[in-house]
Amino acid sequence: MSSTRTVIIGAGIxxxxxxxxxxxxxxxxxxxxxxxxxxGASAGNAGLFSIGHAPLTKPGASWRGLRWMFDSRSPLWxxxxxxxxxxxxxxxxxxxxxxxxxxxxxxxxxxxGWRTAQALxxxxxxxxxxxxxxxxxxxxxxxxxxxxxxxxxxxxxxxxYGYRTDAISGRELRRRDPAYRDEVAGxxxxxxxxxxxxxxxxxxLANAVRxxxxxxxxxxxxxGFVRATDGRCIGARLTSGEILEGDSVVLAAGIWSDPLAxxxxxAVPMQAARGYHVQLEGTxxxxxxxxxxxxxxxAYNPMGxxxxxxxxxxxxxxxxxxMRKRLHALTAAARRYLHGIDRAHVTAEWAGYRxxxxxxxxxxxxxxxxxxxxxxxxxxxxxxxLGPVTGRxxxxxxxxxxxxxxxxxxxxxxPRRLRTSRAA
Ligand SMILES: Cc1cc2nc3c(=O)[nH]c(=O)nc-3n(C[C@H](O)[C@H](O)[C@H](O)COP(=O)(O)OP(=O)(O)OC[C@H]3O[C@@H](n4cnc5c(N)ncnc54)[C@H](O)[C@@H]3O)c2cc1C
Numbered sequence: 001m002s003s004t005r006t007v008i009i010g011a012g013i014x015x016x017x018x019x020x021x022x023x024x025x026x027x028x029x030x031x032x033x034x035x036x037x038x039x040g041a042s043a044g045n046a047g048l049f050s051i052g053h054a055p056l057t058k059p060g061a062s063w064r065g066l067r068w069m070f071d072s073r074s075p076l077w078x079x080x081x082x083x084x085x086x087x088x089x090x091x092x093x094x095x096x097x098x099x100x101x102x103x104x105x106x107x108x109x110x111x112x113g114w115r116t117a118q119a120l121x122x123x124x125x126x127x128x129x130x131x132x133x134x135x136x137x138x139x140x141x142x143x144x145x146x147x148x149x150x151x152x153x154x155x156x157x158x159x160x161y162g163y164r165t166d167a168i169s170g171r172e173l174r175r176r177d178p179a180y181r182d183e184v185a186g187x188x189x190x191x192x193x194x195x196x197x198x199x200x201x202x203x204x205l206a207n208a209v210r211x212x213x214x215x216x217x218x219x220x221x222x223x224g225f226v227r228a229t230d231g232r233c234i235g236a237r238l239t240s241g242e243i244l245e246g247d248s249v250v251l252a253a254g255i256w257s258d259p260l261a262x263x264x265x266x267a268v269p270m271q272a273a274r275g276y277h278v279q280l281e282g283t284x285x286x287x288x289x290x291x292x293x294x295x296x297x298x299a300y301n302p303m304g305x306x307x308x309x310x311x312x313x314x315x316x317x318x319x320x321x322x323m324r325k326r327l328h329a330l331t332a333a334a335r336r337y338l339h340g341i342d343r344a345h346v347t348a349e350w351a352g353y354r355x356x357x358x359x360x361x362x363x364x365x366x367x368x369x370x371x372x373x374x375x376x377x378x379x380x381x382x383x384x385x386l387g388p389v390t391g392r393x394x395x396x397x398x399x400x401x402x403x404x405x406x407x408x409x410x411x412x413x414x415p416r417r418l419r420t421s422r423a424a
Contacts, residue, residue, distance in 0.1 A: 012254050016206060016209060021392050022398065025399050032220050045198050106161070108409045123388065137194075139188070148186050155167070181337055224237045252375075274351055276326060279307070355378050367415050376390050392404065
């Protein structure tokens with residue numbers, strides 16, 4: 001066993017960013033993923049690097065979710081079920097939809113936002129990764145004038161944390177960018193954010209990890225953990241029987257982290273929120289920015305010559321057949337905001353799972369009851385954006401160096417709250 005090797009389970013954005021940061025600190029890493037291609041949530045997402053993002057748990061979100069529960073075409077849909085885990089998750093989610101929790105979560109996420117942008121840009125510059133990264137901000141596109149004031153208020157609520165927004169009229173928007181249809185009444189431009197191609201980023205990260213001497217092994221499924229006689233977690237056991245050891249293990253297996261952690265008696269209560277993307281070629285004019293279509297929650301992002309439309313939150317068990325009407329809802333939504341959707345043809349369709357905790361915050365850090373084990377998951381719809389800073393936080397935890405971020409701020413993301421949340 002190597003005394004400075006970390007075994008990382010999951011080659012998503014969290015696993016790869018953590019591997020990269022550990023290598024920068026002179027440690028050895030091996031990243032394991034059961035898929036043979038890098039094509040999970042971290043590659044198929046919308047590609048909005050939206051720093052200063054608010055969590056899902058906003059006041060009123062639980063009631064709106066409940067109303068939408070009966071409409072399988074709505075942006076957020078919960079597959080009806082009496083599963084105790086789902087009911088517990090929904091109740092905990094509801095209890096966190098308060099102004100106090102939103103304020104605390106926003107404060108943390110806003111602080112992380114600046115750090116994660118710095119961390120990502122450092123990696124892109126150092127490694128020369130070309131993933132269409134553009135720090136051009138993102139647009140909240142609004143059709144219904146009655147939604148403009150609230151959207152503007154939401155944008156301004158980030159001003160105390162240093163985030164800039166610009167309210168743009170529909171006419172001005174079209175003057176700047178002819179991609180938008182006349183029906184768009186206006187937009188809020190979140191100026192500090194960025195857009196990118198997440199698949200290219202992930203591939204670039206994997207190459208960077210390999211080029212710095214780390215190993216990224218695809219097509220190997222982790223079946224369980226290896227523990228030393230003193231209880232320390234020191235490795236992973238593959239389904240093939242092979243054992244890979246180190247001095248620490250990072251569980252970064254997205255939504256599948258919970259069943260793996262359960263083997264160690266730890267609960268990471270999460271629900272899988274499936275989302276879809278469709279990739280279009282031939283729209284004619286492509287928007288200059290990415291963004292979100294406010295009324296439908298569908299995201300759009302120009303990637304090279306193509307346009308990616310991504311969205312919908314479908315809460316339920318993993319592995320069920322795709323709901324094609326939810327996939328089709330993406331293009332139906334975009335038709336109302338953007339030119340050229342009807343003339344375009346589909347080049348790819350995809351679905352993947354967001355790992356969603358009930359309090360809307362990720363779980364990052366050492367597991368107090370199991371020395372050697374670290375967790376990085378639960379990033380819901382913010383994982384692309386929070387991946388780079390998660391890598392830095394975990395790296396500081398593993399290397400026992402000082403955190404760059406005020407420990408009080410990141411306290412609400414620490415794994416020790418898991419027990420509390422389950423007990424609740
Ligand atoms: C439609 C959609 C749009 C989104 N848009 C955005 C966006 O614009 N911006 C943003 O910030 N976030 C976005 N997200 C969220 C983001 O994609 C996720 O939060 C993020 O990808 C989670 O990363 P991860 O590394 O935790 O997990 P994953 O990317 O799921 O990676 C986990 C990996 O673990 C592997 N694994 C699981 N079990 C095992 C095992 N037993 N053995 C070995 N390997 C295993 C899996 O194969 C997988 O590759 C979006 C998500 C979706 C679905």
